[in-house]
Amino acid sequence: MTSGPTANWNMSSRWNMSLATAGDPWGQALGAPAGNTSSPVASSAANFSNQFVQPSWRIALWSLAYGGVVAVAVFGNLIVIWIILAHKRMRTVTNYFLVNLAFSDASMAAFNTLINFIYALHSEWYFGEAYCRFHNFFPITAVFASIYSMTAIAVDRYMAIIDPLKPRLSATATKVVIASIWILAFLLAFPQCLYSITKVMPGRTLCYVAWPGGPKQHFTKLYHVIVIVLVYCFPLLVMGITYSIVGITLWGGEIPGDTSNKYHEQLKAKRKVVKMMIVVVLTFAICWLPYHIYFIVTGIYQQLNRWKYIQQIYLGSFWLAMSSTMYNPIIYCCLNKRFRAGFKQAFRWCPFIELSSYDELELKAARFHPIQQSSLYAVSRMESSMTVVFDTNDGDNTHTSCKKRAALRDTSFNGCSRRNSKTISTASSLISSLHTSVKDYS
Template structure:
């Protein structure tokens, strides 16, 4: 049994050891009515399409904005990339194999499918762990040096290398077998069954339990620190400090939701294979194929939730960044106060002063022009302006609606 091995889908028993391969026979052939396969296919396709579109959008938004290329956001890009690859290269092929009980894709892809899912999940959860560690240092030890771009790339590279190594045994022992004319992709472990169980337990600990424990401790300490922080008495400093504090709180809330959903989605999958590792006859049960398809569906759905979470918990900021990326909206190299002065001295009928309702850490301009929407950046922005009357009007209506 492999933790992510499609050979352990609902249709294959792995009880046979290498020495018994000459007597290897297929287990019960599972079949489904066409309408049921169609429903599963539609559901899986929805997850794949949503995941691909959402994660590409996240990667695009972050990489399209130079000011967003921070250590934390690079880890989020790495997380989105692993989710994107998981949904694109694992979900559909695994579903086809689990639902038809036949492997159609050859031996090389059989090895790939037994290797890549562990790699992708390791990268996903350790990218989240890296975000938690980076935020822990930034908030709890603010005077320590921040991660440089080079150090961030090194960490990301190490995550991928360790993931490749951890998943290698699954790839090494994967092979094609034919039983009664039906092709199977399975992982044939050596005689020592104990070592197989040890590997599977080690994988579960390393790609699930250990990182979740680290993130639980890190975010607990961060939460206690942030929510117990007192705002300074000085009015000017207190406003700025409150903005920064609320921004940090919102980010922590977002990442905690991401981690919780990831843990919930993958828990049934791990339980399924833990039980199967010690009691392999469960793979012979009548409804085990439907159980596996449901458990695998829940696990793969974790790849589509993160973009939705980012959008729902940061609607105004997400909308702003998306519009900037999609319609080439640029930030001017001016402050909000200078914008007000410029507007006051050169006011015309196409522009008017309006204080927009904004979030506590999302900054829109004081000046709204239907011919020129200026979105001042918080730091080091570009000097280009944009002329999109329709987009400006849509954003204005959206903000007024949110105010109501």
């Protein structure tokens, strides 16, 4: 079996594996010949490893940085999940995808970030073979689920704005899409779990992916290219196209002649949601770009792994990638009034957080809709006016005229009921659609 440590794409610290295996038979990626276990090589490997030992103050700073990311990401995303699931008004198609995004981000921060930081810092795997497999498997799964949740939101926004007459995703269809995302994520990451191993070396234990045939085989390279394309390039391309079209539609001009307050209210709400999601996507793209560039460059120029400052560059790029999990709750709080009200409610125990009555109303399901009521009232008025009957008979035939009026009124009502029922049904559907649209975008 040949070396596999340097072939890990994900957060199992491919850089750390390259450093940790320098000078042993498994470290061929750094030029150590297989089977060379002579003392000069071992001594060289020890000196090579020692140059990456960090002073205590630097370790403390990195620990605070990574610890802060984990704390904000886990608690922030859990609060986002609570805001959506605990308040009926927040349970929209877009927000269900945000729940999936928050869950994957919180899981990534909780189960991978600190573990990988410790491994990169000490070049020692302390967590056993089972967690080694999970550690190599789960990051790709979580990143895939995160970015395709954002992609699903982008496509849903595109359909709602560009072709609003088409039916929206139902709650059941949304759950099917989310389940499909996770199934595809599991399938993509499964090779990382299958070939993960731990190896006990003199003085250390390693966790890495031992690919069949070694890291330079065609299958290994192809797999890593596919992963980068599927978890970064392709979804960002799709979101770039959809949000560009949506942006041109929303900000490119207004509908000629439509100056109603209702239209401007809907347009403003749509712009806010799209603006928030564009910020989320750009944040993800910027945070992960240095990480992907790092591994592409060090994969081509492997001598860079011996550079004195490469460890700091790795820790910095990895921190930036992991920090993408903590920004979304902050973005929601800043750019969406309902999420802001939800965070105020979650932190109302803080002395400097003031929860107003307006904030409480933002998260409550609206039971009274003036627009809907007034529109239905207009339909009722129209129907009532159609049932009015005038009698021209004189007072001598009062009893007869009363019967005629009753008969005519009943006939008029029954005759119009079929036509009017369609009118009421159509109006109710239209009004309900308009109200749902405003609720989704608010």
